[in-house]
Amino acid sequence: MPGVFTVYRWELRKLLAQRRTYLGLGAAAAVPIIFVVALVTGGGQPEDVAFGRYVQETGLAIPLVMLLFGSIWLFPLITALVAGDIISSEDRNATLKMILTRSVERQHVFAGKLLATLTYAVIAIAIAGIVATVAGILASGFNPVTTLSGTVVSAPRGLLLVGASLLVYLLPILAIASIGLLFSAVFRNSGAAIVGTLMFSLLMQLLDIVPGLGGLHPYLLSTQFSSWQGLLRTPVDWEPILRSLWVCGVYAVPALVAAGLVFLRRDVAES
Amino acid sequence: MRDAPPIEIRGLVKRYGRIVAVDDVDLTVNQGDVFGYLGPNGAGKTTSLRMMLGLIRPTEGSVRLFGRDPQVSVRALAGVAGFVEAPTFYPYLSGRTNLELLASLDGGDAASQIEGALETVQLRERAGDKVKGYSHGMKQRLGIASALLRNPRLLLLDEPATGLDPAGMRDMRELIRDLGRQGITVLLSSHLMTEIEELCNRVAIIRRGRVAYEGSLRELRSRAGVSYRLRTTDDALARRVAEAQRGIEEVADGRADGLIFKAADEQAVAALSLALTASGAPILELSPRQATLEDLFFQLTEDGSGAPEATAGVERKTKAAA
Numbered sequence: 001m002p003g004v005f006t007v008y009r010w011e012l013r014k015l016l017a018q019r020r021t022y023l024g025l026g027a028a029a030a031v032p033i034i035f036v037v038a039l040v041t042g043g044g045q046p047e048d049v050a051f052g053r054y055v056q057e058t059g060l061a062i063p064l065v066m067l068l069f070g071s072i073w074l075f076p077l078i079t080a081l082v083a084g085d086i087i088s089s090e091d092r093n094a095t096l097k098m099i100l101t102r103s104v105e106r107q108h109v110f111a112g113k114l115l116a117t118l119t120y121a122v123i124a125i126a127i128a129g130i131v132a133t134v135a136g137i138l139a140s141g142f143n144p145v146t147t148l149s150g151t152v153v154s155a156p157r158g159l160l161l162v163g164a165s166l167l168v169y170l171l172p173i174l175a176i177a178s179i180g181l182l183f184s185a186v187f188r189n190s191g192a193a194i195v196g197t198l199m200f201s202l203l204m205q206l207l208d209i210v211p212g213l214g215g216l217h218p219y220l221l222s223t224q225f226s227s228w229q230g231l232l233r234t235p236v237d238w239e240p241i242l243r244s245l246w247v248c249g250v251y252a253v254p255a256l257v258a259a260g261l262v263f264l265r266r267d268v269a270e271s
Numbered sequence: 272m273r274d275a276p277p278i279e280i281r282g283l284v285k286r287y288g289r290i291v292a293v294d295d296v297d298l299t300v301n302q303g304d305v306f307g308y309l310g311p312n313g314a315g316k317t318t319s320l321r322m323m324l325g326l327i328r329p330t331e332g333s334v335r336l337f338g339r340d341p342q343v344s345v346r347a348l349a350g351v352a353g354f355v356e357a358p359t360f361y362p363y364l365s366g367r368t369n370l371e372l373l374a375s376l377d378g379g380d381a382a383s384q385i386e387g388a389l390e391t392v393q394l395r396e397r398a399g400d401k402v403k404g405y406s407h408g409m410k411q412r413l414g415i416a417s418a419l420l421r422n423p424r425l426l427l428l429d430e431p432a433t434g435l436d437p438a439g440m441r442d443m444r445e446l447i448r449d450l451g452r453q454g455i456t457v458l459l460s461s462h463l464m465t466e467i468e469e470l471c472n473r474v475a476i477i478r479r480g481r482v483a484y485e486g487s488l489r490e491l492r493s494r495a496g497v498s499y500r501l502r503t504t505d506d507a508l509a510r511r512v513a514e515a516q517r518g519i520e521e522v523a524d525g526r527a528d529g530l531i532f533k534a535a536d537e538q539a540v541a542a543l544s545l546a547l548t549a550s551g552a553p554i555l556e557l558s559p560r561q562a563t564l565e566d567l568f569f570q571l572t573e574d575g576s577g578a579p580e581a582t583a584g585v586e587r588k589t590k591a592a593a
Contacts, residue, residue, distance in 0.1 A: 002375060002378040093359055093362060095361060098354065098417070099376055101324045103348065103376060267326070268326035269321060
């Protein structure tokens, strides 16, 4: 009997046939390019953000600055664009009744969709990271990086740290993807699911600036978008990264369990 | 297990809040049946079909397909294919790619059936086009093709001819007839008696979520009975003769002129014709008229018709008045 892998393969193929996939991946590639072009033509540098003052000195600072800017809404939006649609698109096309009456179990359909969503999110971040790094190096050179502790690391080691930062950055992205999937299953409407996911992400940032809620700060999803900065200290500060691992799990796992239950238990009927 | 009927439904109920969509339905579809599931729109046909395919959960009761429960696993759908309401596809993929997708989800040799299925529904030329550009009829045919990929022993079709033009309807019926001849058991839902009459050997008539009749079409037809139309030179006299004749019942005025009556058997009709000639009312016309199933269908399903028992002892599943 066909299983998760078959569904996964076809979910990817469906994503490749849809415009929104290219919109998301295109934005992931275009934004760093626009950023670099603005730096080159306009000069100057973003002062109020980590690594902002080094963007003219080394291209490796560019992807790091982009990660911080992108966490406000760009990357959550790119992620939600597909995560919020992956189940609700079946509602829009009323196609669930077709695929659920073949020979794959519902749980396998769900798992295949989940894997495809995560794959898309990983690819989006990879594209953004690679484009930002390449464009940054072309604009500002492949030069050593000054860490947050003030020490200087060589360019090759800096490149490694940028790659590792992208990996750590994936944790909150995958949590956002899980929440998008839940909204996609619950709302059955991709617009609502995408907006809902984005609202959730913005709500986290809002909680972060509410006075008196400072104690929440380490546990907010928005905070996890900067946990990779621990890598850029000497010695490496693993604490925020380890915390990010479980905090993102606390957001993602219940969302996925709920999404799975909703999907498995639902009555498939046109409303 | 091997001898379990293709479909066996017991006490099936689906409630949405206070609305009862399917109300205690029992149904058995046997091997080789082309089974008509007949009822007006909103009678609960599609909801029953969704439960048969495991798409929605019954509130009560059970469905078994070849003895297996589709609520437990899609394994129960092995050898079963079909769709509810209009078949749907990914609009951004071609017809063929949609079939490839569904065949992958079927596993086995389904993929090798694609070209043959496209041929059967005459969609080969357009199979490379995106479904987005398909007409309703083409999607309907693609739906049949997608069902055929599964090499079904049992086919569940929900109003497959809906929205088709007359030629499309004819082709669809021809196709279903062919499939039936090949030994595939078919459950065909419809709101058109004529369609069921043309294709099916057995029928269940459903009304407001309940089965109002289940049995063979022949039996239904015989219950409907044959009536006769009679015109003579003197209808008033003829009426008196007919009413006095043994085996002649329910004599009534015809719609335009003449009389209508029912007869216990053909001998009674023959005897009546002799009696009429002898009494001086020679026959101008005497013809049997099959009571249409359409009439019976309306009697069984129309709101407020109340007592289907009155129509020639038709079964009724109602336990208490609704």
